[in-house]
Amino acid sequence: MGEFAGLVHNENIKIYSRVRTWIMLFILAVMSALMPALVYFTSDSVSSLMGLWESFQMAVSIAFFLNTIFTVVVASDSVAGEFSWGTIKLLLIRPWSRSKILLSKYISVILFSLLSLVVLVAFGLGSSYLFSSSAAGLLPETNGWSPAQYAFMDLLCRYVELFLTTALAFMVSSVFRASGLAIGLSMFIMFAKSIFIMIFNPDRFEWARYLLFTHMDLRGYLVSNAGPGDSTLGFSIAVLAIYYVLFLAVTWYVFSKRDVAA
Amino acid sequence: MSNMAEQLEPVARLQGLTKKIGSKTLVSDLTLDIPTGQIFGFLGPNGAGKTTTIRMMVGLISISRGDIRICGYSIKDHFEEAVANVGAIVENPEMYKFLTGYQNLRQYARMVSGVTKQRIDEVVALVGLGQRIHDKVKTYSLGMRQRLGVAQALLHRPKLLILDEPTNGLDPQGIRELRDYLRRLCREEGTTVFVSSHLLSEMELMCDSVAIIQNGRLVDVKQLKQVGDAVIADEETLFEVDNAEAALALLGLGALKNGGLAVEATREEIAELNARLVAGGIKVYSIHALSRSLEDQFLEMTGGEGIG
Numbered sequence: 001m002g003e004f005a006g007l008v009h010n011e012n013i014k015i016y017s018r019v020r021t022w023i024m025l026f027i028l029a030v031m032s033a034l035m036p037a038l039v040y041f042t043s044d045s046v047s048s049l050m051g052l053w054e055s056f057q058m059a060v061s062i063a064f065f066l067n068t069i070f071t072v073v074v075a076s077d078s079v080a081g082e083f084s085w086g087t088i089k090l091l092l093i094r095p096w097s098r099s100k101i102l103l104s105k106y107i108s109v110i111l112f113s114l115l116s117l118v119v120l121v122a123f124g125l126g127s128s129y130l131f132s133s134s135a136a137g138l139l140p141e142t143n144g145w146s147p148a149q150y151a152f153m154d155l156l157c158r159y160v161e162l163f164l165t166t167a168l169a170f171m172v173s174s175v176f177r178a179s180g181l182a183i184g185l186s187m188f189i190m191f192a193k194s195i196f197i198m199i200f201n202p203d204r205f206e207w208a209r210y211l212l213f214t215h216m217d218l219r220g221y222l223v224s225n226a227g228p229g230d231s232t233l234g235f236s237i238a239v240l241a242i243y244y245v246l247f248l249a250v251t252w253y254v255f256s257k258r259d260v261a262a
Numbered sequence: 263m264s265n266m267a268e269q270l271e272p273v274a275r276l277q278g279l280t281k282k283i284g285s286k287t288l289v290s291d292l293t294l295d296i297p298t299g300q301i302f303g304f305l306g307p308n309g310a311g312k313t314t315t316i317r318m319m320v321g322l323i324s325i326s327r328g329d330i331r332i333c334g335y336s337i338k339d340h341f342e343e344a345v346a347n348v349g350a351i352v353e354n355p356e357m358y359k360f361l362t363g364y365q366n367l368r369q370y371a372r373m374v375s376g377v378t379k380q381r382i383d384e385v386v387a388l389v390g391l392g393q394r395i396h397d398k399v400k401t402y403s404l405g406m407r408q409r410l411g412v413a414q415a416l417l418h419r420p421k422l423l424i425l426d427e428p429t430n431g432l433d434p435q436g437i438r439e440l441r442d443y444l445r446r447l448c449r450e451e452g453t454t455v456f457v458s459s460h461l462l463s464e465m466e467l468m469c470d471s472v473a474i475i476q477n478g479r480l481v482d483v484k485q486l487k488q489v490g491d492a493v494i495a496d497e498e499t500l501f502e503v504d505n506a507e508a509a510l511a512l513l514g515l516g517a518l519k520n521g522g523l524a525v526e527a528t529r530e531e532i533a534e535l536n537a538r539l540v541a542g543g544i545k546v547y548s549i550h551a552l553s554r555s556l557e558d559q560f561l562e563m564t565g566g567e568g569i570g
Contacts, residue, residue: 003372003375006372006373007373009372010369010372013365014358014361017358017360017361017365018360019360085358086353086354087356087357089322089352089353089356090352090355090356090370090414092321092322093320093321093322093345093348093350093352094345094373095342095343095345095346095373096342096373097341097342257324259317259324260317260322260323261314261322261323
């Protein structure tokens with residue numbers, strides 16, 4: 001038997017040998033760098049210039065959508081792609097259990113999400129550094145966080161959201177073997193989430209406290225101790241963890257049991 | 263086949279293999295030993311359950327009842343150990359089109375231990391892909407993808423090579439080459455080859471034995487004798503005579519066929535029988551060998567039934 005690291009290496013090759021992946025990373029880098037620059041060149045007075053962290057946060061708030069979308073694309077193709085290419089038949093007849101093959105795929109997707117996060121931060125922060133004004137007033141502290149700490153906590157919360165959306169896309173892609181469906185559904189949830197929270201307001205409906213959407217955005221806890229429907233941070237994390245385990249359990253079960261006849 | 267090969271444990275044993283999907287039984291109680299060191303054909307009309315059986319042998323689909331043992335390991339309970347002895351192409355060899363042929367082979371080499379760079383080069387040379395191995399697979403013809411498919415199946419020197427309809431889409435020269443290197447593989451590396459097809463003529467040229475399957479059931483297993491290039495399963499001799507019934511009565515053996523008398527006999531016996539017929543006053547116009555080809559037998563056994 002070979003090494004498990006070899007399996008992850010294989011999956012990485014499948015991701016990074018495709019031109020598509022590099023185009024996505026390029027777009028992400030450009031968008032991250034572009035936002036601070038645009039604001040800088042369109043401001044007409046020194047007083048409207050932004051400080052470093054303010055500028056960075058704005059870049060993140062826009063570019064992070066791309067980060068999520070691109071990671072979902074990679075996650076959706078990871079399993080569904082093998083089925084549509086027909087290569088799944090050659091992949092599953094190796095001396096490796098299906099669980100390990102699936103794990104190697106999942107790890108490669110998470111590695112991609114981290115890489116794209118690094119790209120976003122590097123280009124966003126670099127550009128913010130170049131195109132911000134030290135003349136602009138420093139942001140006040142938020143709930144005891146310094147602007148830098150706040151910016152990174154904000155990033156962490158967004159990553160949690162990406163992490164769950166990715167798990168969902170990975171599940172849909174494994175269960176339905178259709179990457180289009182997985183991408184579409186994940187995007188829908190990403191954008192419809194806030195509408196759902198509005199309709200099924202956890203303050204009005206007790207059961208809405210147990211929905212995934214209600215807790216995906218943890219950023220509220222950065223400024224307040226009470227979350228949606230008076231939840232605590234611990235409760236929100238517990239709900240997210242349960243959904244996460246559920247998604248992965250379904251993915252593993254279906255992938256391991258499936259008859260591959262395509 | 264040498265006697266030694268016959269004494270070896272069968273490389274694969276299918277034991278009461280059954281596959282049901284809903285109320286449909288695709289493969290029914292199939293028991294078959296695949297002897298070590300042979301090219302073993304798996305013959306049957308379309309829809310007979312060949313690909314379903316092969317999918318079960320490599321663990322792509324679950325087994326409803328029965329088991330498959332490869333080199334002693336059950337594919338159900340010890341999948342990893344069992345499948346480590348198998349190299350396979352199931353249906354068309356689909357590869358990662360955005361990678362080169364070589365990169366594709368590296369993918370599969372990483373999944374097993376002990377496949378060196380040298381081994382990859384060796385396999386590439388065996389299937390004759392040459393320098394094209396460094397081109398992207400999307401530029402390959404079907405024949406080249408078949409070769410790459412065989413190459414990935416052979417990388418880890420499997421004891422059992424399973425090929426599902428390997429000649430599909432190959433031109434006559436490609437088929438000829440495939441046949442030659444399967445023979446070489448069998449002879450030089452002792453690999454057992456299990457090859458499915460619905461084409462009889464192909465099986466006749468390639469295989470040492472064939473199992474015939476129809477409607478998910480095993481119909482027969484036949485040894486094929488190689489006589490020159492043609493394969494003769496059973497030989498009969500036909501005497502064309504003026505009065506076949508009288509000839510039958512005189513000799514007391516054989517059967518009436520095509521207006522003549524068909525008998526199973528050796529060369530010497532034929533001369534003797536001829537002498538007796540002539541002495542008995544029967545006119546013999548011609549004597550010729552009636553070889554029943556595998557095709558006749560196949561159609562006879564499967565009764566020319568439609569896909570059920």
